[in-house]
Amino acid sequence: MTWREYHEATKHTVESLRRAPHSLDWANMPNPFRHYEGVPVLDLPADPPAPEVPALEVLRGASGPTPACEGATFLSQLLFYSAAISASKCVSSTGYRYALRVNPSSGNLHPTEFHFRARCVREWPDGLYHYRPSTHMAEQRALGDVEIKSGGSSAPLVFVLTSITWREAWKYGDRAYRYCLHDIGHAWQALDLAARAIGCDSLAIGHFPDDEVAQRCRLSDDEAPMLLVELRGTSIPLGKSNVGETVWYGGQANQLSAEKTAYAWIDRIHAATRLSNFARRGISVAAPTPTGCGEIKLPPPAGSRRTFGEVARLRRSALDFRGGMQSMSLTQLSAILAAASRPFSADFAGTPFIQLYLYPHRVEGLKPGAYRHWPESAELEQIKDGDQRVVAAGLSLGQELAGNACVAFSMIGDLDRAAAAHGDRGYRYVHFEAGAIGHRLYLAAEALGLGATGIGAFYDEEVHRYLKLPPQEQVVYHFAIGYPVTDVRVRG
Numbered sequence: 001m002t003w004r005e006y007h008e009a010t011k012h013t014v015e016s017l018r019r020a021p022h023s024l025d026w027a028n029m030p031n032p033f034r035h036y037e038g039v040p041v042l043d044l045p046a047d048p049p050a051p052e053v054p055a056l057e058v059l060r061g062a063s064g065p066t067p068a069c070e071g072a073t074f075l076s077q078l079l080f081y082s083a084a085i086s087a088s089k090c091v092s093s094t095g096y097r098y099a100l101r102v103n104p105s106s107g108n109l110h111p112t113e114f115h116f117r118a119r120c121v122r123e124w125p126d127g128l129y130h131y132r133p134s135t136h137m138a139e140q141r142a143l144g145d146v147e148i149k150s151g152g153s154s155a156p157l158v159f160v161l162t163s164i165t166w167r168e169a170w171k172y173g174d175r176a177y178r179y180c181l182h183d184i185g186h187a188w189q190a191l192d193l194a195a196r197a198i199g200c201d202s203l204a205i206g207h208f209p210d211d212e213v214a215q216r217c218r219l220s221d222d223e224a225p226m227l228l229v230e231l232r233g234t235s236i237p238l239g240k241s242n243v244g245e246t247v248w249y250g251g252q253a254n255q256l257s258a259e260k261t262a263y264a265w266i267d268r269i270h271a272a273t274r275l276s277n278f279a280r281r282g283i284s285v286a287a288p289t290p291t292g293c294g295e296i297k298l299p300p301p302a303g304s305r306r307t308f309g310e311v312a313r314l315r316r317s318a319l320d321f322r323g324g325m326q327s328m329s330l331t332q333l334s335a336i337l338a339a340a341s342r343p344f345s346a347d348f349a350g351t352p353f354i355q356l357y358l359y360p361h362r363v364e365g366l367k368p369g370a371y372r373h374w375p376e377s378a379e380l381e382q383i384k385d386g387d388q389r390v391v392a393a394g395l396s397l398g399q400e401l402a403g404n405a406c407v408a409f410s411m412i413g414d415l416d417r418a419a420a421a422h423g424d425r426g427y428r429y430v431h432f433e434a435g436a437i438g439h440r441l442y443l444a445a446e447a448l449g450l451g452a453t454g455i456g457a458f459y460d461e462e463v464h465r466y467l468k469l470p471p472q473e474q475v476v477y478h479f480a481i482g483y484p485v486t487d488v489r490v491r492g
């Protein structure tokens with residue numbers, strides 16, 4: 001299986017980092033904004049109404065009320081709370097200001113693009129669109145009835161989340177494919193939760209014929225479809241189908257860098273995880289998730305009235321956390337773990353592939369140590385005793401934020417089980433799930449007045465050894481939650 005070779009080849013070790021120090025070619029930094037030039041551009045109304053439903057309720061599976069609005073306002077609201085620019089940051093030495101978005105991205109490089117197919121949305125022309133976050137507008141790439149894949153979909157809105165791997169590879173080399181997959185997981189959850197907050201449901205589809213979707217959407221060569229997300233529900237304002245013949249505008253994709261470097265491992269893992277022989281392979285059922293229990297029963301989760309609108313737009317990655325004495329409560333941790341463990345709505349999500357391990361440094365009522373989370377019984381099993389701050393930072397490539405946080409996490413993926421069910425494609429699904437869990441951690445932390453940061457950089461083998469993991473399990477993502485230090489460079 002190629003996923004295993006890719007995963008092994010992209011593990012961080014002290015030697016690999018020393019052997020291949022990566023210097024950044026600033027002149028070639030990819031543009032974080034894709035435009036399909038020369039197509040009609042439709043305005044999405046500015047300042048759409050903020051979803052007032054509490055964020056923690058959305059994370060627990062509740063839906064917000066149905067907004068009464070036209071299609072353009074609905075789409076504006078959906079995208080403003082899932083994919084839009086939400087703040088900016090200033091480089092102090094030059095004064096240069098760059099954009100931050102609702103969805104996070106490793107290195108803020110944003111490999112993910114949002115395309116959507118609209119059908120029968122009230123006062124909105126049927127067609128295929130690309131979201132332009134730089135101006136909060138929709139580029140109309142085709143007008144009419146566009147099918148994303150054979151067999152089609154009856155959903156009025158189908159999103160196609162794509163990755164431009166070069167954006168991430170420019171900085172992170174071959175390991176970047178992992179981060180692109182995480183970013184898709186974050187973007188998926190950002191979309192799913194925003195949809196829920198405005199009263200509709202989503203279903204993610206990971207199992208689709210890649211080449212066919214790329215061709216039908218006439219994607220630029222550097223963009224690959226990664227996940228389809230169908231949105232349904234009575235809150236989507238519907239009208240009649242409003243156009244006849246399909247008219248393609250397509251548009252000219254902007255060039256993101258003067259030059260592009262090829263990364264052989266990325267090409268290999270992408271090819272291996274594509275479904276080209278789609279017709280012959282259906283989606284199969286994964287073996288059940290291992291279950292267990294621990295000696296610590298988690299208390300009922302803490303609550304918060306902070307609204308989804310506020311939490312989604314204010315979410316930021318903490319640069320670091322205030323070390324000090326301030327602890328978070330066990331009920332807050334319980335709320336965060338409950339949000340992380342709710343089932344996902346996806347064709348690959350029958351059985352979870354990720355197990356959470358945590359290192360609580362400062363959680364009231366929980367002794368410092370390393371613990372395994374058992375979500376079905378809402379219990380923690382202590383697997384190590386003692387202060388883990390130095391260990392957690394050390395395992396996260398020496399990043400101090402993992403030690404200064406109140407709690408750090410290792411997400412452990414059962415890559416073998418995913419591959420047994422889905423072949424190499426399963427490698428994508430495990431990382432989507434990790435990114436999606438990460439997004440819920442971000443929003444739950446923000447709702448509770450805490451901050452969070454996703455951590456894609458860790459010493460793979462050291463984590464494996466430290467947690468005494470069985471051979472089939474692999475660390476796929478790290479995370480940290482605590483009290484963020486103020487970042488004076490950020491403006492909302």
Ligand SMILES: Cc1cc2nc3c(=O)[nH]c(=O)nc-3n(C[C@H](O)[C@H](O)[C@H](O)COP(=O)(O)O)c2cc1C
Binds near residue numbers: 108182186315399455
């Ligand atoms: C998959 C992923 C991996 C990340 N890895 C790290 C990391 O190793 N260290 C870190 O400080 N931040 C990390 N981040 C945080 C990003 O740097 C941050 O999302 C980005 O700068 C944008 O800022 P924002 O989240 O406030 O929008 C990661 C984020 C994601 C989504």
